[in-house]
Amino acid sequence: xxxxxxxxxxxxxxxxxxxxxxxxxxxxxxxxxxxxxxxxxxxxxxxxxxxxxxxxxxxxxxxxxxxxxxxxxxxxxxxxxxxxxxxxxxxxxxxxxxxxxxxxxxxxxxxxxxxxxxxxxxxxxxxxxxxxxxxxxxxxxxxxxxxxxxxxxxxxxxxxxxxxxxxxxxxxxxxxxxxxxxxxxxxxxxxxxxxxxxxxxxxxxxxxxxxxxxxxxxxxxxxxxxxxxxxxxxxxxxxxxxxxxxxxxxxxxxxxxxxxxxxxxxxxxxxxxxxxxxx
Amino acid sequence: xxxxxxxxxxxxxxxxxxxxxxxxxxxxxxxxxxxxxxxxxxxxxxxxxxxxxxxxxxxxxxxxxxxxxxxxxxxxxxxxxxxxxxxxxxxxxxxxxxxxxxxxxxxxxxxxxxxxxxxxxxxxxxxxxxxxxxxxxxxxxxxxxxxxxxxxxxxxxxxxxxxxxxxxxxxxxxxxxxxxxxxxxxxxxxxxxxxxxxxxxxxxxxxxxxxxxxxxxxxxxxxxxxxxxxxxxxxxxxxxxxxxxxxxxxxxxxxxxxxxxxxxxxxxxxxxxxxxxxxxxxxxxxxxxxxxxxxxxxxxxxxxxxxxxxxxxxxxxxxxxxxx
Numbered sequence: 001x002x003x004x005x006x007x008x009x010x011x012x013x014x015x016x017x018x019x020x021x022x023x024x025x026x027x028x029x030x031x032x033x034x035x036x037x038x039x040x041x042x043x044x045x046x047x048x049x050x051x052x053x054x055x056x057x058x059x060x061x062x063x064x065x066x067x068x069x070x071x072x073x074x075x076x077x078x079x080x081x082x083x084x085x086x087x088x089x090x091x092x093x094x095x096x097x098x099x100x101x102x103x104x105x106x107x108x109x110x111x112x113x114x115x116x117x118x119x120x121x122x123x124x125x126x127x128x129x130x131x132x133x134x135x136x137x138x139x140x141x142x143x144x145x146x147x148x149x150x151x152x153x154x155x156x157x158x159x160x161x162x163x164x165x166x167x168x169x170x171x172x173x174x175x176x177x178x179x180x181x182x183x184x185x186x187x188x189x190x191x192x193x194x195x196x197x198x199x200x201x202x203x204x205x206x207x208x209x210x211x212x213x214x215x216x217x218x219x220x221x222x223x224x225x226x227x228x229x230x231x232x233x234x235x236x237x238x239x240x241x242x243x244x245x246x247x248x249x250x251x252x253x254x255x256x257x258x259x260x261x262x263x264x265x266x267x268x269x270x271x272x273x274x275x276x277x278x279x
Numbered sequence: 280x281x282x283x284x285x286x287x288x289x290x291x292x293x294x295x296x297x298x299x300x301x302x303x304x305x306x307x308x309x310x311x312x313x314x315x316x317x318x319x320x321x322x323x324x325x326x327x328x329x330x331x332x333x334x335x336x337x338x339x340x341x342x343x344x345x346x347x348x349x350x351x352x353x354x355x356x357x358x359x360x361x362x363x364x365x366x367x368x369x370x371x372x373x374x375x376x377x378x379x380x381x382x383x384x385x386x387x388x389x390x391x392x393x394x395x396x397x398x399x400x401x402x403x404x405x406x407x408x409x410x411x412x413x414x415x416x417x418x419x420x421x422x423x424x425x426x427x428x429x430x431x432x433x434x435x436x437x438x439x440x441x442x443x444x445x446x447x448x449x450x451x452x453x454x455x456x457x458x459x460x461x462x463x464x465x466x467x468x469x470x471x472x473x474x475x476x477x478x479x480x481x482x483x484x485x486x487x488x489x490x491x492x493x494x495x496x497x498x499x500x501x502x503x504x505x506x507x508x509x510x511x512x513x514x515x516x517x518x519x520x521x522x523x524x525x526x527x528x529x530x531x532x533x534x535x536x537x538x539x540x541x542x543x544x545x546x547x548x549x550x551x552x553x554x555x556x557x558x559x560x561x562x563x564x565x566x567x568x569x570x571x572x573x574x575x576x577x578x579x580x581x582x583x584x585x586x587x588x589x590x591x592x593x594x595x596x597x598x599x600x601x602x603x
Contacts (some may be wrong), residue, residue, distance in 0.1 A: 092329040101322030120552040121572040125340035148336035227429040250430040257425040273484035
C-alpha cells in the first residue's frame with residue numbers, strides 16, 4: 001500500500017485504479033446517452049458508439065405532453081418537498097445541536113427509525129388514506145411522504161454541520177455591539193448556509209429519485225413524475241419501440257444530477273460522510 | 280471527531296440532569312430556572328413540526344395498515360369487506376409466491392451487500408488514498424449514487440436486451456433477462472453498481488478516523504499492508520462498517536425499482552416489495568397488500584434489531600445523542 005510511497009510507480013498504480021473506477025461508474029450513463037442519440041434504424045445494432053447521430057429522440061419527447069408535464073411535476077414536487085424538508089429540518093437540527101430539552105434523544109431515535117422504515121409498508125395504507133382524503137394523484141399526495149422520508153436525512157446532516165459551527169462567535173458579535181438579528185445574519189447565517197445548501201442537494205436528489213411512491217400514489221399525467229412516466233412510454237405510436245424516447249428522457253433527468261455532482265462534489269461528499277459516522 | 284460545541288450551559292444541564300436522576304422531583308423543579316424553561320419550550324417548538332410530520336405519515340399509516348390487514352378488503356368486491364382476524368396472515372404465510380419472493384429478497388440483499396462491502400472498501404481506499412485525480416474519482420463515484428435508479432435500470436435493461444445491447448451481444452445468444460438465474464444476477468449487478476459508492480462514502484468517513492501516525496508506526500514495526508489493514512484500520516472503522524452495513528441491508532431489502540424495470544418480476548424474480556405492490560395495484564386487494572406491508576415492516580424491524588444488538592454502544596444516535 002502506498003502510505004509512504006509517493007514515487008512515479010505508485011502514481012501509475014493509483015492512476016490505473018482511478019481509471020477503473022471512472023470507467024465502471026460512467027459506462028451505464030454513457031450507454032443511455034448513446035442510445036438516446038441513435039437513429040431508429042441503428043437503435044438495435046448493439047454498438048456502444050452510435051454510427052448515425054440524431055437529436056430526433058429529444059425533439060420527440062419535448063413535443064409530447066406526457067413527458068413535459070411529467071418533467072414539470074418532477075421539478076415542482078422535488079423543489080417544494082426540498083424546501084419544506086430543509087426548513088423543518090433546520091429548525092429541528094438547530095434545537096438538537098444547540099438547545100437542551102427532554103425528548104431530544106427520542107426525536108433522534110424516531111428519525112433513525114424512519115430512515116430505516118420500509119417505504120413499501122406505507123404504500124397500501126397511504127393509497128387508501130389518500131384515496132379517501134382526495135390527496136391521491138395530487139402534488140401534496142407525493143410531497144407529504146417525500147418530506148417524511150427526507151426529514152431524517154436533513155436532520156442528521158444538518159445537526160452534524162451545526163455542531164461544527166463556532167456558536168461563541170455569536171456571543172462575541174453581540175458583545176461588540178451587534179443586535180441578536182445582526183449577529184445571526186452576519187455571523188451565524190453565513191456559517192450555516194453551506195450545510196443547509198448541501199442538505200438541500202441531498203434531499204433534492206432523494207425526491208428526484210423516488211419511484212415507489214410516485215408509481216403507487218399517482219394515476220394520471222396530472223402528478224406523475226418522470227421516473228414513472230418513463231415506465232409508461234410507448235413511443236410515438238403504439239407499435240413503435242420507445243427505447244430511443246425513454247433513453248432521451250432518462251438523459252434529461254440525469255442532467256441535474258450530473259450538474260450537482262460536477263459543481264458540488266466536495267459538499268456532497270462532506271454531507272454524506274458527516275452525518276454518517278457519529279458513533 | 281469531537282467538536283468543541285459543548286457550551287458551559289450544556290455542561291451545567293448535564294450536571295443537573297445527573298442530580299435529578301438521584302433526587303426526587305422537588306429538587307428538579309427548583310433547579311429549572313426561567314431561562315431553562317424557555318430553552319425547553321423553544322426546543323419543543325422547533326422540533327414539533329418535523330416530529331409531527333414524521334409521526335403522522337408513518338406511525339398512523341402503519342397502524343392503519345395493521346387494521347386493514349385484519350380485514351377481507353378487496354376493492355373489486357367492496358361489499359364483501361369483513362373482519363377476519365388473522366386469516367390474511369395465514370393466507371400470505373402459507374403462500375408459495377410469498378416465500379419465493381422472500382427468498383429472492385434475501386438472496387439479493389445478502390449477495391449485493393456482501394459484494395458491496397468488499398468493493399465499497401476498495402473504492403473507499405481509492406477515494407481516500409489515491410495520489411492523483413482524487414476529485415475526478417470522487418466525482419465519478421457520486422454519479423451512480425445520484426442517478427435516478429429507474430434510469431440506471433433502463434440502461435442495464437437495454438444493455439442486456441438481445442440485438443440492442445452491447446453486453447447481450449458480447450455473450451451467448453440467449454435473452455439473459457428472461458431466465459431466472461441470469462436475471463437475478465443482473466438485478467444484483469444493477470444494485471451493486473448503484474449503491475457501492477454510497478457504501479464507500481460511509482466507509483470513507485470511518486477511514487478518515489484512522490490515525491496516520493498509527494499506520495506509520497505499524498509499518499515501521501514491519502507490518503505488511505494486509506496486516507495494517509486488518510489490525511489497524513478495521514478495528515478503528517468497525518462502527519462505520521456496521522452503520523454502512525445496517526443502512527445498506529435495510530435499503531437492499533426494500534429493492535423495487537430495479538426489479539420493476541429489469542424484469543417486472545417475471546420468472547420468479549419478484550421481491551417482497553414487488554408482490555406487495557402488485558397485490559395492491561394490480562390485485563386491488565387492500566387486505567392482503569396491507570398484510571404484506573405489516574410483514575415487511577416486521578422483517579425490517581427484526582433486521583434492525585439484530586444490527587442494533589451487534590452495535591452495542593456504537594449505534595448512531597446512542598453514543599452521540601443519547602448521552603446528553
